[in-house]
Amino acid sequence: xxxxxxxxxxxxxxxxxxxxxxxxxxxxxxxxxxxxxxxxxxxxxxxxxxxxxxxxxxxxxxxxxxxxxxxxxxxxxxxxxxxxxxxxxxxxxxxxxxxxxxxxxxxxxxxxxxxxxxxxxxxxxxxxxxxxxxxxxxxxxxxxxxxxxxxxxxxxxxxxxxxxxxxxxxxxxxxxxxxxxxxxxxxxxxxxxxxxxxxxxxxxxxxxxxxxxxxxxxxxxxxxxxxxxxxxxxxxxxxxxxxxxxxxxxxxxxxxxxxxxxxxxxxxxxxx
Amino acid sequence: xxxxxxxxxxxxxxxxxxxxxxxxxxxxxxxxxxxxxxxxxxxxxxxxxxxxxxxxxxxxxxxxxxxxxxxxxxxxxxxxxxxxxxxxxxxxxxxxxxxxxxxxxxxxxxxxxxxxxxxxxxxxxxxxxxxxxxxxxxxxxxxxxxxxxxxxxxxxxxxxxxxxxxxxxxxxxxxxxxxxxxxxxxxxxxxxxxxxxxxxxxxxxxxxxxxxxxxxxxxxxxxxxxxxxxxxxxxxxxxxxxxxx
Numbered sequence: 001x002x003x004x005x006x007x008x009x010x011x012x013x014x015x016x017x018x019x020x021x022x023x024x025x026x027x028x029x030x031x032x033x034x035x036x037x038x039x040x041x042x043x044x045x046x047x048x049x050x051x052x053x054x055x056x057x058x059x060x061x062x063x064x065x066x067x068x069x070x071x072x073x074x075x076x077x078x079x080x081x082x083x084x085x086x087x088x089x090x091x092x093x094x095x096x097x098x099x100x101x102x103x104x105x106x107x108x109x110x111x112x113x114x115x116x117x118x119x120x121x122x123x124x125x126x127x128x129x130x131x132x133x134x135x136x137x138x139x140x141x142x143x144x145x146x147x148x149x150x151x152x153x154x155x156x157x158x159x160x161x162x163x164x165x166x167x168x169x170x171x172x173x174x175x176x177x178x179x180x181x182x183x184x185x186x187x188x189x190x191x192x193x194x195x196x197x198x199x200x201x202x203x204x205x206x207x208x209x210x211x212x213x214x215x216x217x218x219x220x221x222x223x224x225x226x227x228x229x230x231x232x233x234x235x236x237x238x239x240x241x242x243x244x245x246x247x248x249x250x251x252x253x254x255x256x257x258x259x260x261x262x263x264x265x266x267x268x269x270x271x272x
Numbered sequence: 273x274x275x276x277x278x279x280x281x282x283x284x285x286x287x288x289x290x291x292x293x294x295x296x297x298x299x300x301x302x303x304x305x306x307x308x309x310x311x312x313x314x315x316x317x318x319x320x321x322x323x324x325x326x327x328x329x330x331x332x333x334x335x336x337x338x339x340x341x342x343x344x345x346x347x348x349x350x351x352x353x354x355x356x357x358x359x360x361x362x363x364x365x366x367x368x369x370x371x372x373x374x375x376x377x378x379x380x381x382x383x384x385x386x387x388x389x390x391x392x393x394x395x396x397x398x399x400x401x402x403x404x405x406x407x408x409x410x411x412x413x414x415x416x417x418x419x420x421x422x423x424x425x426x427x428x429x430x431x432x433x434x435x436x437x438x439x440x441x442x443x444x445x446x447x448x449x450x451x452x453x454x455x456x457x458x459x460x461x462x463x464x465x466x467x468x469x470x471x472x473x474x475x476x477x478x479x480x481x482x483x484x485x486x487x488x489x490x491x492x493x494x495x496x497x498x499x500x501x502x503x504x505x506x507x508x509x510x511x512x513x514x515x516x517x
Contacts, residue, residue: 148380154338158420206373
């Protein structure tokens with residue numbers, strides 16, 4: 001029987017909601033070939049977390065402030081220059097990581113980088129659940145518009161979709177979920193919570209509804225199993241959440257490859 | 273008087289739009305990296321006509337469309353009729369390696385009868401289950417046309433709708449576009465390289481090579497004259513040579 005301490009229970013509840021929401025948002029990020037953007041974006045939060053630790057305020061607020069500033073700068077530069085999102089975030093991410101590592105107190109650095117679910121309080125959990133639900137609702141409402149703007153910007157604009165605005169809202173949603181996921185898995189690994197579930201789901205999905213659903217479920221499963229495992233093996237939950245996500249991805253690759261081979265054999269047999 | 277005519281390039285009349293004008297373009301200019309892509313483009317399009325936009329590669333056809341869709345900065349004036357509903361058929365999609373079925377794609381716009389929607393462009397309902405990425409060029413173009421017409425647009429913009437489509441599959445697509453014009457009276461703006469399409473399916477032609485080379489009734493020109501306008505005299509064929517080709 002699984003027994004969990006109160007602190008891990010809070011972390012687990014928060015993890016379920018963060019994993020589910022990050023997986024759902026990730027389905028758009030992976031499809032836009034922006035997987036590494038999601039990862040790099042998460043590192044930008046480190047200076048904000050460090051300021052929270054240094055000046056004794058909630059690191060979530062610091063992380064979100066830095067992420068929001070990065071989103072706005074990225075969105076503006078993307079609109080007004082010929083630079084790609086990858087290049088802009090690439091520059092901001094290395095700068096933020098360097099500053100973050102310099103100003104984060106050494107004793108807190110490990111926790112900032114890899115998270116600590118045992119320090120998630122009841123208040124943190126309530127905030128995480130409410131924010132995650134809010135992000136999910138907004139993401140659901142703009143999901144179709146994001147898909148259309150992804151497959152053709154011209155098609156989206158002709159369909160009266162405000163592409164720039166929708167993109168900005170989406171990046172803000174990613175920033176919010178990255179900020180609240182930092183306590184779970186840390187700034188170094190929170191990007192994986194967005195990318196891995198979607199990459200696994202894309203490999204085994206042929207329809208959008210299945211893809212977005214599987215992505216959310218894989219996100220939930222990675223976070224839940226990673227946190228439960230950490231309760232038993234006494235290592236930080238962050239790396240375990242990522243390892244579980246990678247295992248789901250690997251299983252998906254094997255399953256889809258086997259399924260393709262079976263289908264090929266079936267069609268050869270039918271031809272004969 | 274023709275339905276489509278070039279607007280004066282100066283004076284206050286150039287920006288005056290009549291109620292029947294679907295689109296008024298006046299003194300349009302587009303520059304990129306200090307290079308003029310389009311200069312002094314002025315024309316009007318009235319309701320219910322089809323206008324073919326032709327010209328050599330790099331002549332500014334797609335740039336004109338991008339400006340009409342307000343995707344790029346421009347100088348001059350582009351005024352669409354306030355009441356228009358626009359449908360757009362791109363050359364293709366930027367990303368098709370996405371798990372999105374035809375039914376899901378169409379359902380973004382059409383909440384009711386998907387089967388009727390897909391049959392209206394001559395496709396069978398079985399295609400609804402396929403993913404967009406698995407379609408042939410012709411099938412994808414028809415799906416994009418279905419998407420464009422599903423909410424009864426008053427203007428359709430086609431950017432080379434048969435690029436990447438087999439020769440045999442081109443004709444049905446243009447027939448479909450033509451029947452839409454006749455059935456529901458929509459205005460069509462069409463980029464094409466195909467002179468045959470211009471002569472058979474377009475009421476008017478706008479020949480572009482950075483500037484307007486010709487603008488007027490497509491029936492007023494022979495194939496040879498049109499080729500000569502677009503590409504210069506050395507490319508012009510006699511009518512006899514054209515029909516042999």
